[in-house]
Amino acid sequence: RDCARPQPRREVAAAAGVRAAGVRRAERGELRAVAGFFVEEFFLGRTTDPTDRARCFKSLCADQSRDFSRRYGTSDSAMLIAEDAxxxxxxxxxxxxxxxxxxxxxxxxxxxxxxxxxxxARRGRRRGLAKKLMAAAEAFVREDLEEEEAILLVDQKNVPARRLYERLGYKRRWADPDAKALEVVDGSVVAQPVLNLCMRKNVSGSAGALVENLRWQDVALLAAIVAGVAWRDRLAELADPLSRLLDELVTAIPAP
Structure with missing residues (x-):
C-alpha cells in the first residue's frame, strides 16, 4: 500500500504538539497579544517584505487590540485560544x-x-485545530450564552474558510454585497469591497439540529448507505432460498 512521506523528527513533534493543543478562554490582559497573533496569521500571512510587515503590523495591531477589547472583554463574550504543549x-x-x-x-x-x-498558526493548519476551536466556540454559545444558533460572516473569496464552515454544518443565510474588509495591498492597509456571506448553524446539540445541519452531500451519502444496507439485507433474505433451489437442481440432475 502507499505510504506517507516520512516527516522529520521535529515536524512529527510539532504535529503531536498541535494535536494535543488545549483550548481555553483568554484573560482580558492577554487580548493584546492575541490581537498581534491574529494580525500576523490572518492579515500578514502572504506579506514577505520586512518593512511592509512592520509598518502594517503596527497599524493593524492597534486597531485589532481595540476591537478585541471592546468585543471580548465582557462576561457575555469570549476570546478562545489554543496553545501547544x-x-x-x-x-x-x-x-x-x-x-x-x-x-x-x-x-x-x-x-x-x-x-x-x-x-x-501556519504550523497548526490541516491538523484539526480550526475544527477544535470552532467546537469550543459553539460550546460557549450553547452552554454559556444559552443560545441555539451561531452566526458568522465569511468573505466569499475565502474558499478554505467557507469550505470548513460548510463541512461543520453552517449554511448560507444571506449575502451582503456592500461589505468592506481590511486587506494588505502593496504594503498598505486598505478597505476593499467584499461579498460577505452570513452563515448560521443550529448548535443546540439536539437530534433536530443534527438533521438541520446536514449538507446535501451528507444526505446523499446517508441515502446511499441506507440503500446499500437494504440491498444487503434483501440479498441475505434471498440467499437461503437460492441455496436450497441450487441443491434441488443438483439433486435432480441424473448421475452420468
Missing part, C-alpha cells in the same frame, strides 16, 4: 453578541451569538 499561542476564535447588517428588512439583524476572528 509548550504554551505557545497557535490559534484563536472569538464569540460575542453582535448585530449583522441584513440586506433586506425580511432578515433580522440580531443581536446574534457571533463567531468571528478565527485564525490558526
Amino acid at each position: 509548550d504554551g505557545e499561542l497557535i490559534g484563536c476564535v472569538g464569540v460575542n453578541f453582535g448585530r449583522v447588517p441584513a440586506p433586506d428588512e425580511s432578515s433580522a439583524d440580531g443581536p446574534f451569538a457571533l463567531v468571528a476572528n478565527l485564525a490558526v
Whole structure:
C-alpha cells in the first residue's frame, strides 16, 4: 500500500504538539497579544517584505487590540485560544453578541451569538485545530450564552474558510454585497469591497439540529448507505432460498 512521506523528527513533534493543543478562554490582559497573533496569521500571512510587515503590523495591531477589547472583554463574550504543549499561542476564535447588517428588512439583524476572528498558526493548519476551536466556540454559545444558533460572516473569496464552515454544518443565510474588509495591498492597509456571506448553524446539540445541519452531500451519502444496507439485507433474505433451489437442481440432475 502507499505510504506517507516520512516527516522529520521535529515536524512529527510539532504535529503531536498541535494535536494535543488545549483550548481555553483568554484573560482580558492577554487580548493584546492575541490581537498581534491574529494580525500576523490572518492579515500578514502572504506579506514577505520586512518593512511592509512592520509598518502594517503596527497599524493593524492597534486597531485589532481595540476591537478585541471592546468585543471580548465582557462576561457575555469570549476570546478562545489554543496553545501547544509548550504554551505557545497557535490559534484563536472569538464569540460575542453582535448585530449583522441584513440586506433586506425580511432578515433580522440580531443581536446574534457571533463567531468571528478565527485564525490558526501556519504550523497548526490541516491538523484539526480550526475544527477544535470552532467546537469550543459553539460550546460557549450553547452552554454559556444559552443560545441555539451561531452566526458568522465569511468573505466569499475565502474558499478554505467557507469550505470548513460548510463541512461543520453552517449554511448560507444571506449575502451582503456592500461589505468592506481590511486587506494588505502593496504594503498598505486598505478597505476593499467584499461579498460577505452570513452563515448560521443550529448548535443546540439536539437530534433536530443534527438533521438541520446536514449538507446535501451528507444526505446523499446517508441515502446511499441506507440503500446499500437494504440491498444487503434483501440479498441475505434471498440467499437461503437460492441455496436450497441450487441443491434441488443438483439433486435432480441424473448421475452420468
